[in-house]
Amino acid sequence: MRVRKVAIFGKSILGMLDNSKYLINYLCNQNCEFDFFFVAEEKNVYKTLKRYKIPVVFRDLKRHEIVIKEPDIWIMCDWLVRDWYAHLLSKKKKTFQMWHGIPLKNINAKIKKQKIFPESYEVFISTSEFVTENAFKKLFKSETFLISGYPRNDIFFKEKYDEKDLINVDVDILELVLKKKNEGFKIGVLMPTLTYTGYDFILSGSLPLDELSKFGQKQNIIFILKLHPTMDLLGYRVNSQSENIIVYDGKKDIYPLLKFTDFLITDYSSVYFDYLLLDKPIIFYTPDFEKMEGMLLFSSKLFFPGPIAKSQKELLKVLKSLVKEKEFFEGQRKILRKIIFRYIDGKASDRIYRYIKNSL
DSSP: OOOOEEEEEOSGGGOSOHHHHHHHHHHHTSOOSSEEEEEESSHHHHHHHHHTTOOEEETTSHHHHHHHHSOSEEEESSSHHHHHTGGGOOTTOEEEEOOSSOOSBOHHHHHHHHTOOOSOEEEEEESOHHHIIIIIHHHOOEEEEEEOOOGGGGGGGOSSOOGGGGTTOOHHHHHHHHHHHHTTOEEEEEEOOOOTTOOOTTTTSOSOHHHHHHHHHHHTEEEEEEOOHHHHHTTOOOOOOOTTEEEEOTTSOOHHHHTTOSEEEESSOTHHHHHGGGTOOEEEEOTTHHHHGGGBSOOSGGGOOSOEEOSHHHHHHHHHHHHHOSSSSHHHHHHHHHHHOSOOSSOHHHHHHHHHHHHO
């Protein structure tokens, strides 16, 4: 009897990131009834996974194209895989799309305009009935929408990390955060997304880093600043000379660090949905809100469980309120969390694993 196989693809050239990273880490700890391997796009990713004894192939080697073609199931977390490997697809092969976040932005218009939207998947991973019906079914085609939750969020529920969890993580910054937490500092994380208006609240200069630094020094707050991976890949950089503003590599995995932070500042990034699982304050800094509002899937106040600051002055005012208030939009966060997530248990990878096993 032929052994069934599963191929897991990373987040395009970013490699060992996102849902793919946490799913394959989980599979490595199971006594799987099927074979599996990670497809590395970069040589350094291939070498790293080899070092950690994670099954891996390197796609640029021609002999590995045969290996990549063999699996019964392909699992991915962005649309590029279907585009890059179309010549290896067959009707018998099942494609599982885990995507890389619950969309707040209406990505449909952008993708279809570029004519790179894949026609259909066999399985698409979702987090709740609401998200399936009101977001993913409007943007993607799939035979089945599996409500399992995201593997990347399982790390929030893990008490102790193992070495695989820390692959592609800035461990020095993680250790610094833990040290500062023990010293009584609060940790804020700033994570803008890539907007369709071309606006980035960090790169545009609208984020008052000097003012944030002064505020942080007075209130014992450390700010972790992480660009969207695409901006980092395009060569954009942020320099900070302040000891309490730390720049985190946009191409690295920040999820193991998030549960040690105290609040999030973002614009429209899907990370804020995940952050709901931590039940910590969220601040929305959106100077371009009027331009973006018509491009959002959800724009009602219910979907912004935190204050919306549209200027530097408003942002600093909100931060001052955050320091003073104990219940900072807590009720609104819990309402939205029930809508966005069916499961709040850290077992998304297990549900996907069981589904795969039953599908083979």
